[in-house]
Amino acid sequence: MTGREPAPDLRHSYYVPSIRLLSRLASAFTTPRSPEDFLRLVDPLASARQLRGLVTSVVPETADSVTIRFRPGKGWNAHEAGQWARIGVEIDGVRHWRSYSLSTGAGQDPAITVTAMGKVSTALVRGTRPGDVLFLAPPEGDFVLPEHPRPLLMLTAGSGLTPVMSMIRTLVPRRPDADLVLVHSSRSPEDSLFREELLELADQFPGFRLVQWFTGERDRRIDLTGTSDLDTACPDWRDRAAYACGPADFLDAAESLWQREESELRVERFAAVVAPGSGGEGxxxxxxxxxxxxxxxxxxxxxxxxxxxxxxxxxxxxxxxxxxxxxxxxxxxxxxxxxxxxxxxxxxxxxxxxxxxxxxxxxxx
Amino acid sequence: MTVITPFLLDQGRPAGRAKPSAAAHLTDAQIEELGRELDALRESVIATRGAKDAAYIRRVIATQRSLELAGRAALLFAKHKPAWIAGTGMLTVAKILENMEIGHNVLHGQWDWMRDPDIHSTTWEWDFVSPAKAWQHTHNDLHHTWTNVVGKDRDVGYTILRMDEDQEWTPRNLGNPLYNALLAPVFEWGIAIYDLELDEYREGRKTKAELHRALKNLGAKFVKQAAKDYVATPAAAAVTGSAKQALAATLTANAARNIWAHAVIFCGHFPAGADTFTEEQIEGETRGDWYVRQMIGSANISGSRLMHLMTGNLSFQIEHHLFPDLPSNRYAEVAVKVREICERYELPYTTGPLPKQVASAWAKVFRLALP
CATH class of the missing domain: 3.10.20.30 (Beta-grasp domain)
Structure with missing residues (x-):
């Protein structure tokens, strides 16, 4: 991942020296603690050590996924569409960290959309309530929109839609010249994330075309070993800048297809790149x-x-x-x-x- | 690769080595079994650590910070007697909680399992003049490993008092009670100087560079601590004309905390019933032996829940020495089982109310002033 320097926030620069002075003065009274340690008695986001966010809403998306919106504390920088953030959550007193794509558009308040799979995601989906505190690291990632307008193809499966949803929300309503096709695979309409919003967007904006692939109805997955499924879903797919996000086997298939066609594909993987150890053999x-x-x-x-x-x-x-x-x-x-x-x-x-x-x-x- | 640990052996011991007299009746097999029982006890607590424990330490921390804020706020009006009393009282309690139930235990890594960088042994600094890192070395690494082994555990008398018959008597020791009485109100300084390990430097086991670094860290910490209590707080109180009274209050709070900490800590290993050991006795020590040494070398303080809280649960010194990194709020339940184990293995379990244990420790201070 390439580290991007956050743009400095100049709006409050006039106040910065006095705040800093005040903070130094306050720490003379609070040492060895920081003033933030005491502020946290009243402000759950105050911390000199750990970026935090306050959950403002938890909205169900499907039966086993929710969108968690949060207000980040000082130190967060606005995300680009498609980026992800490390989120820390406490499960039975122990802090666990996972990375989640931010599903809201650039410029909107951050939110993550989480599907209950695995210990941490399940705890987030079932246990998060407004008012809870999440631990955060600022957004990262270079799975982002191209700098210049181009025809785009987004190929997603399951919860792989989340970073792409951020891109769609950023691009489609704001750019009349947008030309974006989304091919999204999910089990059924009920399991499909953001379904109504996507239908509305497709209805409203001619530059956005939606192809939903329901594996339950078609009784098979989208076949990426050949080109016929893609040819049907998006005939000009070769001419589009392509992005893919989804499970590992889905991405592997997409990558080898694009490689054969000698086209370029950007992928975002959710699983860690380093393979976990097999079993204590040193x-x-x-x-x-x-x-x-x-x-x-x-x-x-x-x-x-x-x-x-x-x-x-x-x-x-x-x-x-x-x-x-x-x-x-x-x-x-x-x-x-x-x-x-x-x-x-x-x-x-x-x-x-x-x-x-x-x-x-x-x-x- | 040399591994410096007295716990290498899981079983067996060099033939002919004398066990501590309180454990002489136990066979090697029994000691091994005792070790297994205590390991299982430890595991049972670890398996049930969770949200309730996390909430406990956060509650204590929030209480401590509220008391400290309220205490210092009251001291802004310290020239009024009720404000002085309330402020000094709250600040004293806050400092005791900070040092004992929070600082000591966080620095032991008791809360590291939460993986909260705000409550972690590697990031914590405490409201005590000795820097946390220096204290962690002499306390966690040395004292807890070599507990009560005369010649190895520098905590046996803290290098200034004669606290064991096996420590050679010199005329200097006639001052034992005086030194101890003078130490109590400035205990944090005693610990800070002790943590410098000047004796180790004199004997060439600590380099000049290491000592310089330690002095620099202590100096930096001292400046901040003194600035807070003796400059910033009185200066703020000067607005209401209470500077002098506020200074008296912070001095009092620090001294009261020092006297309390000194009393509690002297009850840990010095009262009658707590054993000491020779270096020969611990050669080839097994894990079970180590547990036995921790149990018969430590002494508890009995009392109410508030009493346990204010001692940082060091009133459960025996349990703390068996399991130094288990969360302090769990020692009370562990104690019930440890006591039962001690009874079953016919091992002493030394405990008593605070005044009795303090008197017993002081009696030793007086007795060992003489040859």
Missing amino acids: GRVTFEKSDKEVEADSATTLLAAGEDAGLMMRSGCRMGICHACVTPLLSGQVRDTRTGEVHGEPGHLVQTCVSTAAGPVSLDA
């Missing part, structure tokens, strides 16, 4: 900050592996009680030597003294 451990890589077997803790490589690892009791050794995980998974449990998501802090690699692991050390 693996290659990368220490990013120190720029060192070692092969560690299943009997070598990450701490020992780092020390063997000559790194200054943080360490303490070496039995998992003092937490002096905790290090952020960048990718991969680790096995807790005490329980045998394989766990880990990017950003988690792992106790290196009681963790071994479960496949390739990258640490912020």
Whole structure:
């Protein structure tokens, strides 16, 4: 992902020095806490450390998906159509992070549309209420609209529609010259996200054409091994800038088709690129900050592996009680030597003294 | 690769090694079984950690911050006696909660499982002059690993007091009670200087560069702490002509917190009944042995729920030493089971009300002043 510099917000620049001064003055009274730590008693979004958002509405889309709209705190920057954000949610007291595409158009208040699949998404869909606090990271991603107007084809399946919906909402109502075809695959009309809104848009704007592919009705999926389904759905598909988002096999098929046709296709994948470890058989451990890589077997803790490589690892009791050794995980998974449990998501802090690699692991050390 | 840990062995021990006398009646197999029972107890708490526990620590933190805000606000009018009393009281309680139930326990990693960067052992700094990182080293890494091993655990007397018969007597020790009485009101400074590990530096185990860094960190922390309590708060109170009274209040709150923390902490390992150990005794120590050492080397304080809260649940010192990284609000339920285990294995479980335990610790301070 390419990091885009957010445009500086100049509207309040006049006030910035005085706010900063006030904040410094306040921290003389609050040290070692930040003034925000005390402000949070009344403002749930106040934090010097963690961007937060307040849920303003939760609207059901289908039987198992909802759109969660939120008001982000200071530090968020407006999203481009098609971008995603990391969302942190607390499940039974433990914070979990996942990435979700923002489904509202550029310039609108941010929202995510989540389908109940997997532990975190299910918790978000079933458990989120207005007034809840979400933890956030600013929007990212380069699955965005082209800079110059072009005929477009959007190929989506299931919840892969969410980033594309943001693009449609951004482009279609605002650009009379828009020329966009959406081919969306879903099980049935009831399961299809944003169905009514899409029908209305297609009705209202001649530059937007909608092709719904219901796998339940047709009794088969859209076939991307050949071109006939596409030829029917969108005869001039080869002349369009194409975007695809959906499950991995759907995207794999689309990519190889476009490759054969030597056309360009932009895809957005939801699954992590790094394959999760297969099962605690050790693996290659990368220490990013120190720029060192070692092969560690299943009997070598990450701490020992780092020390063997000559790194200054943080360490303490070496039995998992003092937490002096905790290090952020960048990718991969680790096995807790005490329980045998394989766990880990990017950003988690792992106790290196009681963790071994479960496949390739990258640490912020 | 050398692994410096006394817990390498899962079972077995070098032949002929003497067990601590309180555990002499136990066979190796029994100690192993005891280790398994305590491991299972630990697992049962971990398996049930959840939203209720998270809500607990957040509630304590919100209470603490509200008290601190209200306390300092009241001190703006400190020249009026009721405001002085209310402000000093609230600030004292806030500081005690911050240091004990929140700071100490967060810095142990008790709440790391929540993965909340605002309540995490790697990010927390506390309202105490010793920087969190320095304290984590001497306390979590050293004291909790080498608990009560004379010559290894520097907490046995904090390098200034003679707190064990096995520590050689010198005439300097005649001042034991005096040193301790002087230490109590400035306890945070005692800890800050102790965390510098000047003795380690003198013996060449800590480099000059390390000591410089530690001094710099302590200096920076001290400036901020002193500026808050002794400059900013009185300066703000000056608006109502209450500067002097506000300064007296913050000094009082810090001293009261120090005396309280000193009393609670001296009840942890020094009252009669809590054992100490020799380096020979812990050679080849198994996990079960380690658990036994933690149990018979620590002492609890009995009392009400409020009492437990105000001690940061260090009143459950035995449970805390067995499971230093379990959330403090769960020690009370763990204690019921630990006590039952101690009875079954005929191991001492030292506990008593605060005045009794404080008196017992002080009695030791006096006794060991003499050879």
